Amino acid sequence: MNDVPRLSARTLARARQDVEQPGYDRARVTPGIVHLGIGNFHRAHQAVYVDDCLAADPGWGIVGASLRRPDMRDALAPQDGLYTLAVRDGDTTRARIIGSLCEVVYSDKGTAELLTRMCDPAIRIVSLTVTEKGYCRSPATGDLDTAHAGIRADLAAPGTPSTVPGLLAEAFRARRAAGVAPFTVLSCDNLPSNGRTVRRVVAQFAAAREEALAAFIESEVAFPETMVDRIVPATTDDDRAEIAALTGLEDAWPVITEPFSQWVIEDAFSADRPDFAAAGAQMVADVAPFETMKLRMLNGAHSALAYFGQLAGHETVSDAMGDPALARFVAALWDEVMPTLAMGRNELTGYCDALTARFLNPALRHRTAQIAMDGSQKVPQRLLATIADRRGRGLAHTALTRAVGAWIAYVGHAGGKVDDPMADRFTDLAASVLPDMAGFARQMVREKAVFGALAEDIAFADAVAEAVVMLDRKGVSAALAP
Structure with missing residues (x-):
């Protein structure tokens, strides 16, 4: 030039x-x-x-x-x-x-x-x-x-x-x-x-x-x-x-x-x-109602698309959102998030429609690898806080648990060597546990610095481990099949 x-x-x-x-x-x-x-x-x-x-x-x-x-x-x-x-x-x-x-x-x-x-x-x-x-x-x-x-x-x-x-x-x-x-x-x-x-x-x-x-x-x-x-x-x-x-x-x-x-x-x-x-x-x-809506719906879905997208070989958010299995998954994730928010259902449905259009915009080329960075810092507020809310209300959180599993599978497939402040710790865990992906998932959930009180929940750790094993054995599309 x-x-x-x-x-x-x-x-x-x-x-x-x-x-x-x-x-x-x-x-x-x-x-x-x-x-x-x-x-x-x-x-x-x-x-x-x-x-x-x-x-x-x-x-x-x-x-x-x-x-x-x-x-x-x-x-x-x-x-x-x-x-x-x-x-x-x-x-x-x-x-x-x-x-x-x-x-x-x-x-x-x-x-x-x-x-x-x-x-x-x-x-x-x-x-x-x-x-x-x-x-x-x-x-x-x-x-x-x-x-x-x-x-x-x-x-x-x-x-x-x-x-x-x-x-x-x-x-x-x-x-x-x-x-x-x-x-x-x-x-x-x-x-x-x-x-x-x-x-x-x-x-x-x-x-x-x-x-x-x-x-x-x-x-x-x-x-x-x-x-x-x-x-x-x-x-x-x-x-x-x-x-x-x-x-x-x-x-x-x-x-x-x-x-x-x-x-x-x-x-x-x-x-x-x-x-x-x-x-x-x-x-x-x-600001709280706006902040919680954005963190859980936009940022939570973004992180989920990034980890599933990385596992499925999708380079960008628009590629990932264009995958029918991931589009269905994101809709299920939003269905779990919406009851935890202060806004009305109609307003939230409109927000979901706008997010879908934004995620599908092919001109942005927003890389899943970029969004996948620093998961240990992002997952607690983007996914785990919503899980805690649903558990407190006695509600299931299957899609959210699968999203957490996608993060752990992503870290495990990289042997812990990811762009994250806790990468050294993840690398040590991977070296001590892998190729046992279920064991790696349970060890990751025990990390209180990320999971807080959920680190003590054996049933939650088992559910995450099951999601990780499904992804590892079947791949993204089959693991997310209805």
Whole structure:
């Protein structure tokens, strides 16, 4: 693509005429938000809502923080933070240039530069998409994982933190010492009660440092609940080539997404905020019903499709959902989930219809392997919480149990060597038990860090083991046959 100019502030005017561009003067934009864990989802979701707010108030630009790798900084710095949002629907792709990102911060020398940005009085919101594992919490209890190597290191040297709880606690300590009001912490990750969850781990970290700091965080800092929803697959080289042809500009890291986008936010902030409602977000008093619906129906089905899809050789969600056996299974899964939710049956049925259409969208190419990552962190809230609800009501949970079995079969077929924070533990279990898949399943269910109280339930372990053996012996289609 050497003959195509690179996207930047200087070349923006050379974009094709049908490409939407920022509707505000970027020279007037100043940072008001620091975002931890900048990746494709944030750039396709929250950064777009912020982009829609900047014409009315340019003081809400975003400083993105890349916490683990320099890739995003290296891709976007030559582009002055500009990137392309490509919305795919069937055979149609619409391109838009997003300008809300002011800079991306990364340093292999530590987080001092990031902490400086977080302590700037102009920063009134710190938002996060760091995935479930980024909060260094126990999935089973929700408490801070004090055995986590990063947490131990941050408690030993709290002034040079590397973890999310350590960064937030140190930023609050420094702002408090300087007489600067605290920012709002806005988690946008798929965690149950994400605001309260993040408050809990940050306060627990702070308490291990200084009780007064923990008390300050508990009383003065807002942690609104949120629910986010948009399907955003990983970007490929084919995507980059398509975007260059579509826009007339080379983009090192465009982001691909679907037309649907939803952001539900508890309207409880420490200070002021952008007019998110004007940009299409839903500002509500209680996020919980929306969050639970999305976690259990969309995310639960996504994870199930990912694990069954990996076992059946389906590369993408649309391929998996196009498999009649898996489509029937997802419908059965939703039938089990719906009685655990607060919404009415008609509303939930409409939501299922919309999810089916989204899952079948072939243009997204959302890879099952990507969704299958970090199962130990996702399965508890996406599947096990629903199982616990149904068991408490005396209801069966056959489809949900099969979904858990698909995860364990996926881990077992990989010999435990999966992309997961608990991969070392899974590898040890596999080495000690396999090829006995039933035994492996029972050992996995005994992992309290994932299964909590269910780890003690022999009948549940037997049901999961049966599902795993069926998948191993018969394959996905036959195991899911009516």
